[in-house]
Amino acid sequence: MHPEDFKSGYVALIGKPNVGKSTLLNALMGQKLSIVTPKAQTTRHRVLGILTEAGTQIIFLDTPGIMHPNTRLDQSMMRKVRESVADADLIIFLVDARAEDPDLQGLKAILDRPAILALNKADLVQQHTLLPLVHTYTNLHSFEAIVPISALKETNLDALMGEVVCRLPPGPALYPAEMISEHPERFFVSEIIREKVFEQFRQEVPYSSTVTIANFVERSTGKDLIEAEIIVERPSQKGILIGAGGAALKAVGIRARQDIEQFLGRKVYLKLFVRVRRDWRNQGRWLQSFGYR
Template sequence: MNENTVSDFKCGYVALVGLPNVGKSTLMNNLLQMKLSIVTPKPQTTRQRVLGILNEPDKQVIFLDTPGLLKPRYKLQEVMLKTIEKAVSDSDLILLMIEAGESLNPRDIELYDQINEAGRPVVLVINKIDRISKAKLLPLIETLHEQTGIQDIVPISATKLDGLDQLKSTIKKYMPMNVPFYPPEYVTEQPERFFVAEIIREKIFQKYGEEIPYSSTVIIDEFKERKTGKDFIRATIYVERISQKGILIGKKGQALKKVGLAARGEIEHFLQRQVYLDLHVSVKEKWRSKENALRDLGYH
């Protein structure tokens, strides 16, 4: 039990929204002090909403990490866009994240206008302030105030954990009085197998160039917990073309083996137990463009 009375406890939903690569997933992980959302230097790594729960004595904040907003080219991206719209309309507060720079990116303004339609309160978060000089920060905040009219603008560095306390107290202002929605030991509501698939996907993003990561998706076919011995996980990586399958597997299976090794280490760290990871590669032609395939592969 926490010492606060139920009546001053706050609980609500916060959507993390912003262009690809601004640092949304990094922020969520570092606020939760747990790596839930995968992070890579490539844009559009996050494809589905990832729910992360911050539990503190005075509040429970439920974050919805979303894919970066973009103009859809594939059916997959249309689904990603719907995910963002849903997260925005389900939230008590939207954190619109931008990167610290010389000026505001026109695409950020476009995004802001889009989000504003939902009529939810918006806090502007300027991330990556470790990359700009302190002298530039104040004028940047002034300009952003003028351009957007947003009251609360919070500069942070998600990687350096700078400004996170200020951000948390700003978030709290917007959270409604509520009893916690989840038991305090919960950090997410998504099943372990979702995170296992995400970790494998992250390794693919880290180890291959452009084509393979964006054409890949991962399905967990089997996840057997065992009382004795390691858990057994069988996963299939789906790609769009046979040539991609060849690249993914590599000469004598060497490339895939590296993915498996890296993924297994991180899966074990995440689950806090040992696993046997059995990886397969299969082709599902043009899965990113087909509604049925997307549904079969867990995107909806």
């Protein structure tokens, strides 16, 4: 194949919280790069997935769900959405196929960028209910294509990929073919721990938490040592995270370690600490030091 025939581009996954953007990224990549939980506002970063195959390189950008920002952390998340829209050659705009009202805020956010509408969670609805939804969105935005999918069941993703690939601009590969992401290992490790906190705790604890890696020591003999800090906003949250006799934190550690070992393909020794950083979600210096600026 001629190098001039190569196609490459940035494809941003945009939509409300919980519509299945990260699930779709993982399904398209064939491996888990972005954390997924049943709770809204799980993703806080822009997570890259680089897919190189058959003369194309697609750089997927998973993004936080679009919401009204209440904290400076939220503002940072919405900035990542705007940056991803600006960088995208193409947008996959995800909506929940069960939703009755159109996502007007999301439509506003994608501006006039070329976008494919993905009606996700189609496995949860009857086919005929999709028609009014298609009609509504067609009247609101000029979509390049509309594809019902199930990111979870991996249904119709070939059709979606077909619509994406034919709209990629000509261009060279921007990353080496074997590269699947550009985040360092410690990013994925901290995200896996954050996923377990989201899964295990209720109400405000997940939203008040973040995770930083304090120490990551690769050892040629024996297991790698990873020391991670779970940051919370108040002492009461620290108590909940640790639990009676340390049981809750221990459970987080066991679940996280299993996934970290699977992700890294090697055994690790994981040590978790809990720290209070008052109101960190509104403090610029903390946001910066936790990787949100």
